[in-house]
Each structure stands twice: as C-alpha cells, then as structure tokens.
Amino acid sequence: MRYAQLVIGPAGSGKSTYCYHILRHFEAERQSAKVVNLDPAAEHFEYEPLVDIRELIHLDDAMEDDDLKFGPNGGLVFCMEYLLENRDWLEEQLGEDDDDYILFDCPGQIELYSHMTVMKDLVEVLQNWNFRVCGVFLMDSQFMIDGAKFLAGTMTALSVMVNLVIPHVNVLSKVDLLGKSAKKQLERFIEPDARNLLSDVANNSRWHKKYQALTEALGALIEDYSLVRFYPLDLRDEENIGDLVLSINNVIQFGEDADVQIRDFDPPEEDE
Structure with a gap:
C-alpha cells in the first residue's frame, strides 16, 4: 500500500x-x-x-x-x-x-x-x-x-x-x-455555526436586502451538510x-498495515 x-x-x-x-x-x-x-x-x-x-x-x-x-x-x-x-x-x-x-x-x-x-x-x-x-x-x-x-x-x-x-x-x-x-x-x-455567522454578514445595505434569502440558503446548505x-x-x-x-x-490509515516488529531477547541469567 x-x-x-x-x-x-x-x-x-x-x-x-x-x-x-x-x-x-x-x-x-x-x-x-x-x-x-x-x-x-x-x-x-x-x-x-x-x-x-x-x-x-x-x-x-x-x-x-x-x-x-x-x-x-x-x-x-x-x-x-x-x-x-x-x-x-x-x-x-x-x-x-x-x-x-x-x-x-x-x-x-x-x-x-x-x-x-x-x-x-x-x-x-x-x-x-x-x-x-x-x-x-x-x-x-x-x-x-x-x-x-x-x-x-x-x-x-x-x-x-x-x-x-x-x-x-x-x-x-x-x-x-x-x-x-x-x-x-x-x-x-x-x-x-453557519447560521450564527450570518449575523456578521447582515447589514442594511440594498445588496443584503436583495440577496438575504440567498445568503441564508447558503448558510443552511453548509449547516445541513455539516462536512x-x-x-x-x-x-x-x-x-x-x-x-x-x-x-x-x-x-x-498510514502505518496500520506495517508488520509488528518482534525482537527476541535472551532469558535473564539466574543468579548463582
């Protein structure tokens, strides 16, 4: 892979x-x-x-x-x-x-x-x-x-x-x-929160009043997809x-396919 x-x-x-x-x-x-x-x-x-x-x-x-x-x-x-x-x-x-x-x-x-x-x-x-x-x-x-x-x-x-x-x-x-x-x-x-961010966009300009419904629809789209x-x-x-x-x-999934590395260790020597 x-x-x-x-x-x-x-x-x-x-x-x-x-x-x-x-x-x-x-x-x-x-x-x-x-x-x-x-x-x-x-x-x-x-x-x-x-x-x-x-x-x-x-x-x-x-x-x-x-x-x-x-x-x-x-x-x-x-x-x-x-x-x-x-x-x-x-x-x-x-x-x-x-x-x-x-x-x-x-x-x-x-x-x-x-x-x-x-x-x-x-x-x-x-x-x-x-x-x-x-x-x-x-x-x-x-x-x-x-x-x-x-x-x-x-x-x-x-x-x-x-x-x-x-x-x-x-x-x-x-x-x-x-x-x-x-x-x-x-x-x-x-x-x-897209709907909350609409408050930053809201104003009293003619542009906003004309396209307010479009702006709200875009915010709802982002919120509904939630991606x-x-x-x-x-x-x-x-x-x-x-x-x-x-x-x-x-x-x-990087690294999940890697083989587990196993090391052999000599058993500890018993104390005389």
Whole structure:
C-alpha cells in the first residue's frame, strides 16, 4: 500500500510551504516522505521534488504555442490534462516502492478542484496505482476572519469535497502570521455555526436586502451538510504540525498495515 496527500487550494494559500514543513517533520520523526511538484507554473520552492511536472511540460510551453494561444488559466488546465495523457511518464517517475508516502504539491487554480474533472481523474489514477489518497485543502486564514469571507471559503471547500469524493482535511494556513486579535476571532470559525455567522454578514445595505434569502440558503446548505471543519495550522508550532499529520495519517490509515516488529531477547541469567 502507498499513501498520498493531495495538497490543494487557491493560489497563495501556502501549499509549497506546507509541503516543505511536513517534509521536515517527517525527517525529524525519522520517517520517509517525498514531494511531487504538479504545478507547471512553479518558480520556486524549498524542497527537492521526487518528480517535477515541469520536466514534462511547463506552463510557458502552452502559453507560447502559436496554435494553442492559451492564457494562464487555460494553460494550467491544458498542462494537467497533458499529464493525464502521459500518465505512464508519471508512473515511471514515481517508481513502485511499497509504503511510499508522497505529497503532491498541486497548482493554485481553484477550478481544477471545485468543478472540473481533471483532478478527480488524477485521483482515480493514483488509486489504481495502490495509493490511499487524502485531500488536504488549504485556505489562507488571513482572509477567513469575517463572516462573509468565511462562508465563501467554506462553500469553496465543500464544493471541492463533493467534487473529488476522497477523504478530506481542511486546513487554515498561515495562522502564525495572524495578530493576537485576529487569532481570537479565528476561534469561532474553527467549527463554524453557519447560521450564527450570518449575523456578521447582515447589514442594511440594498445588496443584503436583495440577496438575504440567498445568503441564508447558503448558510443552511453548509449547516445541513455539516462536512466542513477547519484545522488551524501554525508552522512555528511543531506539536500543531504533528497533530495535523496524525489526523491525516489516521484518515489514510498510514502505518496500520506495517508488520509488528518482534525482537527476541535472551532469558535473564539466574543468579548463582
């Protein structure tokens, strides 16, 4: 059995930084983990990737092609579809080692996860290669500390969960960058009461009066599904990182298939 975290989320949510720190955590625990870069537009990351999609196709290849003439968004979609068409290349690069633990650092185009099928198809490919896959969806906590933005972010996370149909952990990243007052506000969003958060959105503007019923319906949808919970991540807190990794490992049952190590001991010598 092999294990994978599909690290997804909007651009700038800290996916590559997350992969780097999780890799360091595994090294500190004397465990093996690797990272695969699946972002064809990546310019810099701190880890050394096991596989780099840019060796197969780069975003510039799609954008500079005279026939394709893609923009950045269309180019990213094309690159991911090209990867799936060349899945044999990815399979060869990954190798066939059992007990692999791989973090897939994905692009930051949210449409790839929320309603398109390309990432869902990639998940099915990984599962066929004997991977247990957990989606790790990152949202920047700096933009999630008021009711309106939080409802929007929660709807995005819910859309991704419904589209990918895999075990899922939602993470509020960059908590270490929040000030004290913002961290206090964040506490009420960790396990959100969507109907209660509507009070933050309510106001007397014409916009709110016109769309009040829609806002309430969105809040009811989030509450009724009751699937979205966020885990706050402070990269300066090693215990916090360890708890998150433990939660993800429980989801994918990492380590449960390992053989029990039995050591033989010589019987104690009798005292003369």
